[in-house]
Amino acid sequence: SSASEEKDLVIIGGGVAGYVAAIKAGQEGMKVTCIEKRGTLGGTCLNVGCIPSKSLLNNSHLYHQILHDTKKRGIEVGEVKLNLANFMKAKDDAVSGLTKGVEFLLKKNGVEYIKGTGTFVDEHEIKIALNDGGETSVRGKNILIATGSEATPFPGLEIDEKRVITSTGAIALEEIPKTMTVIGGGIIGLEMASVWSRLGTKVTVVEFLGQIGGPGMDTEIAKATQKLLKKQGMDFKLNTKVVSGDKSGELVTLAVDAAKGGKPETIESDVVLVAIGRRPYTGGLGIENIGMELDDRGRVIIDSEYRTKIPHIRCVGDVTFGPMLAHKAEEEAVAVVEYIKKGYGHVNYGVIPSVMYTFPEVAWVGQTEQDLKKENIPYRIGTFPFSANSRAKTNLDTDGMVKMIADPETDRLLGVHIIGPNAGEMIAEGALALEYGASTEDIARTCHAHPTLAEAFKEAAMATHSKAIHF
Ligand code: FAD
Numbered sequence: 001s002s003a004s005e006e007k008d009l010v011i012i013g014g015g016v017a018g019y020v021a022a023i024k025a026g027q028e029g030m031k032v033t034c035i036e037k038r039g040t041l042g043g044t045c046l047n048v049g050c051i052p053s054k055s056l057l058n059n060s061h062l063y064h065q066i067l068h069d070t071k072k073r074g075i076e077v078g079e080v081k082l083n084l085a086n087f088m089k090a091k092d093d094a095v096s097g098l099t100k101g102v103e104f105l106l107k108k109n110g111v112e113y114i115k116g117t118g119t120f121v122d123e124h125e126i127k128i129a130l131n132d133g134g135e136t137s138v139r140g141k142n143i144l145i146a147t148g149s150e151a152t153p154f155p156g157l158e159i160d161e162k163r164v165i166t167s168t169g170a171i172a173l174e175e176i177p178k179t180m181t182v183i184g185g186g187i188i189g190l191e192m193a194s195v196w197s198r199l200g201t202k203v204t205v206v207e208f209l210g211q212i213g214g215p216g217m218d219t220e221i222a223k224a225t226q227k228l229l230k231k232q233g234m235d236f237k238l239n240t241k242v243v244s245g246d247k248s249g250e251l252v253t254l255a256v257d258a259a260k261g262g263k264p265e266t267i268e269s270d271v272v273l274v275a276i277g278r279r280p281y282t283g284g285l286g287i288e289n290i291g292m293e294l295d296d297r298g299r300v301i302i303d304s305e306y307r308t309k310i311p312h313i314r315c316v317g318d319v320t321f322g323p324m325l326a327h328k329a330e331e332e333a334v335a336v337v338e339y340i341k342k343g344y345g346h347v348n349y350g351v352i353p354s355v356m357y358t359f360p361e362v363a364w365v366g367q368t369e370q371d372l373k374k375e376n377i378p379y380r381i382g383t384f385p386f387s388a389n390s391r392a393k394t395n396l397d398t399d400g401m402v403k404m405i406a407d408p409e410t411d412r413l414l415g416v417h418i419i420g421p422n423a424g425e426m427i428a429e430g431a432l433a434l435e436y437g438a439s440t441e442d443i444a445r446t447c448h449a450h451p452t453l454a455e456a457f458k459e460a461a462m463a464t465h466s467k468a469i470h471f
């Protein structure tokens, strides 16, 4: 690339937001450059987030199930051994296969991919410090900031990714720790706690709020989830804030303060996972060179068309507003290219599903009961337990339920909350129903195949406006 040639779109960051925008823009016939410093495409999600964590979750679940859940199924197993190195290799193979796949897709769509760190020189020019040494630059008619996020550090406790770890260390431990304390009972905390707890680590989760799952999870579902995770061996300290940490000794020590009236105490463990949220990442981007501002949480400020205050510089994904989710980044990436190319685009922020890939999975979309209560919006609830679903019973996986929330007058669906096997797949049906403004009767009158877990979805809809058949 040469500084003289101006691209239609220069994208800084090759994560989900950046690479999806690059493909979409390529499909629209735009001349595109995508700059990524990591050395591989796919960003946090493919390299150290969604994908590696799901590999570890899937395979640790299988291992745990073989150890503890075969007898009642009439399967007798001999000695079961975990080979941690191969367990990690399966994860690494999934990651490298997918990141290479993305590289192929960029090529296929005519996108120029530059490995290096992009920095604003001015409002149209990006200087790139190449990973292989040297420098180049590129000019863009439009520029997209898609630089993502990073783990929020815990003040006073230095991350070494061995004993004090973020999720990045948690997907790459070389041995199974005896004990682990997780600071933060959000999604990262619980997913990683599940992985290591299944492999034999004694895990304690310390959460500042009164419920696990982060603030977005329906309280009733969060309580049910906590019970099931506890049964699997995890310990929880809720309403408890970690105030300081010390890793000078053989074990890492945390001082915790019970938020509501409890006494302060210390917790010692081999490994501490810091999972207190993620923060937008704009390091090295040189936004000061173009006079761009961030909000008080470090997010790039944009308007409803993803424009920063410099209109041809737009921004999507974790580095700006909204939930830090890969599928949200992906939706925005498509929409922002449509705005640039056609002048219109669309993301429905009311219908972005969340999934926690524990066992059972927890998934939700739309509004929670506590949201509606707080806003004094009337609602009606229908639930259906998996213990009454024929497929769940047959599979011997009956923990959990489907909970639906609807407008009591119009019956329009307002939210769906599921804890149960395959909840993450089932929630797509909830998203579709919400997107099309379905009533729970619409869902209940849609034929669902038998015997499937999805029938619990249909029956919860029946229970919302009328009565379920099987419960
Ligand atoms: P990122 O993926 O962070 O990508 C930004 C990229 O920009 C990075 O690769 C970075 O190297 C690059 N970059 C930054 N600055 C520059 C620069 N100046 N020049 C060049 N390159 C630069 N979400 C889900 O929806 N489902 C999940 O199951 C899920 N699991 C997760 C598990 C974990 C452990 C973590 C940490 C996150 C998970 N997430 C999940 C969240 C998901 O990873 C993010 O929402 C998603 O990656 C955001 O995409 P992005 O493109 O905005 O940012």
Ligand code: NAD
Binding pocket: 183, 184, 185, 186, 187, 188, 189, 191, 206, 207, 208, 209, 213, 214, 215, 240, 241, 242, 243, 275, 276, 277, 278, 323, 324, 325, 354, 355, 356, 357
């Ligand atoms: P989070 O915000 O979801 O949870 C952090 C939790 O830590 C909160 O519940 C908070 O109350 C608690 N906390 C904060 N400070 C504390 C303290 N001092 N002591 C005790 N508890 C404290 O953040 P996360 O779990 O780190 O995840 C970060 C982002 O990554 C989220 O946006 C999440 O959606 C995304 N992610 C998504 C998935 C998925 O979709 N399956 C998986 C992993 C991560």
